[in-house]
Amino acid sequence: RPVVTRPETQAIDMNSRSNTLADRDIVPSEQTFGFLGLGMMGSTIVKDLIYTKHKVVVWNRTIDKCQPFVDAGAEVKDTPMDVVEAADIIFCCVSDPKGAKDLVFGNCGVLQLKDLRNKAYVEMSTIDPETSMDIGEGIKQCNGRYLEAQIHGSRQEAADGMLIILAGGDRTVFEECHSCFKTIAKNTFFLGNVGNACKVNLILQTILGVSLVGLAEALALADRFSISLNDIIDIFDLTSMKSPLLLAKGKEMAKGDFNPQQPLSHMQRDLRLVLNMAENLDQSMPVTSITNEVFKHTKRLGYSEHDSSAVFSNFYP
């Protein structure tokens, strides 16, 4: 089996700006915003919040990642609890539901503060509705306000300020986050109760995951016939099936360029969350189940940290 090398981790470019920012006429909120989690998404978001003059306090598990943000004007704290103490509205953007829960319920977590009066907590990590409801309940019991604000989009879309925000929970928090959301997103939707935004986000991820596996399988068949993948993509572009995303992913598959825009491990995590959600409803999801298996296997081949388009690699012996 060929050795799969991990994709290079790209350092955040603190000087890059999305072209869209200049046109958005952003008046920053006076409130102080906490930010937990400076991964690829979190870093990109915080960089733009600082640029648009929001007051930001940050924390990341690997503390070294905070330094460029401190240099750019953010304050850094030692624990999530310290961030909550210093901020009015706290965003969280970590890998998965377990990480999201740890930051709220764990040692030195948000709830250690006990009294969250005048504080609001905004969950941006991709999570399932049940986790979101648990977090929301915990925050509410300490008198805090809670909003789930799921971010839909790739790392490039985050860098371009073109995310879509799907929100549910406390509407006043949604409104108070207006200048932040305007900085990072092209559209924001308020979808009602806690859980609704998570459901919509995961449903969109289901469409994406299933489409990527279909695309990968079809392109692999073309390759077996020695038909040029670029020809297939050019013809696909002329059909009514075309979509910007599938075209981009098809090109990545043809080139074998799996630079992570949406890591494959995140895609598989989302499919797992979808299947758990459907299981509780006895909803049959045969295609998503197989799609999940395909992504799981691609992870085993070593492509967890590559882009989801690396699912193409699954179809080679």
Ligand code: NA7
């Ligand atoms: P990355 O770049 O993989 O970053 C993940 C971040 O989550 C990073 O800051 C991690 O800290 C942090 N993390 C992961 N697990 C934990 C736990 N258990 N405790 C504390 N912090 C944790 O992901 P992205 O930025 O692309 O995506 C983040 C979310 O946005 C994800 O849910 C997407 O679906 C949307 P580290 O730096 O490793 O110490």
